[in-house]
Amino acid sequence: MRKTYTAPGIAVSFDPAICIHAARCVAGAPEVFDPKARPWIRPENAEAATIADVVRRCPTGALLYDLPGGPAEQPDADVTVTLSKNGPLYVRGRARVTDGSGEAFETGPRFALCRCGGSGNKPFCDGTHKTMGFEG
Numbered sequence: 133m134r135k136t137y138t139a140p141g142i143a144v145s146f147d148p149a150i151c152i153h154a155a156r157c158v159a160g161a162p163e164v165f166d167p168k169a170r171p172w173i174r175p176e177n178a179e180a181a182t183i184a185d186v187v188r189r190c191p192t193g194a195l196l197y198d199l200p201g202g203p204a205e206q207p208d209a210d211v212t213v214t215l216s217k218n219g220p221l222y223v224r225g226r227a228r229v230t231d232g233s234g235e236a237f238e239t240g241p242r243f244a245l246c247r248c249g250g251s252g253n254k255p256f257c258d259g260t261h262k263t264m265g266f267e268g
Contacts, residue, residue, distance in 0.1 A: 134196075137173040141180035143198045144173055144187060151194035152220070152244060152259035160186035191222045192257070193242040207241035218267050220244035220257035231255045 134147040144164075157165035163177040164186070175183055180199060187197045188205070198204050211225035226240030231254060244257035248266035251258045260266075 137171060137175050139175035139180075141199065142175050142183050143200065144175050144183060145196050145198070146173060147194050149253065150192050150243070150256060150258075152192055152257050152262075154191050156189040156191065157186055157195055160189055191216075191242055192244045193240070196241070205241055215247075219261050220247055229255055 133149070134145045136143050136145040138144075158167060161178055161183060164174055164183055166172055166174070184197045184199065184205070187195045196205055207226040208224045211223065211227050214222045214224075216222055222242070222244050223239070224242050226238070229237045229239055229243075229245070231237070237255075245255055246253075246257045246260075247268060248257075248261035248264060250260035250264050250266070252260065
């Protein structure tokens with residue numbers, strides 16, 4: 133369930149179901165993204181452009197942004213797939229993914245596909261690779 137945090141000039145939404153705790157948000161803007169604070173996302177602590185730049189680094193799409201009165205976040209024009217060492221396939225761009233049972237998912241702007249086989253959210257990564265010692 134996606135929750136939205138707003139401040140003048142930006143709204144940041146978060147979906148914990150697809151977050152794999154890559155922590156690029158925390159590294160990029162710790163004054164905004166602080167997992168020890170409540171609420172953990174405080175968009176009033178930085179400029180909207182800075183926050184949007186950091187949110188675009190989220191490899192799973194767990195974080196998205198909207199600039200009220202401005203452009204919404206758009207998927208990359210080209211779909212790219214990046215293999216992460218000992219982790220998921222990171223996909224940027226809008227794509228249609230079909231799982232083994234034939235269920236189709238419309239995705240984007242970013243998402244992570246499971247490679248370890250242990251995800252409880254297949255075909256998407258849920259971070260299980262970290263706890264099972266996946267190497268690949």
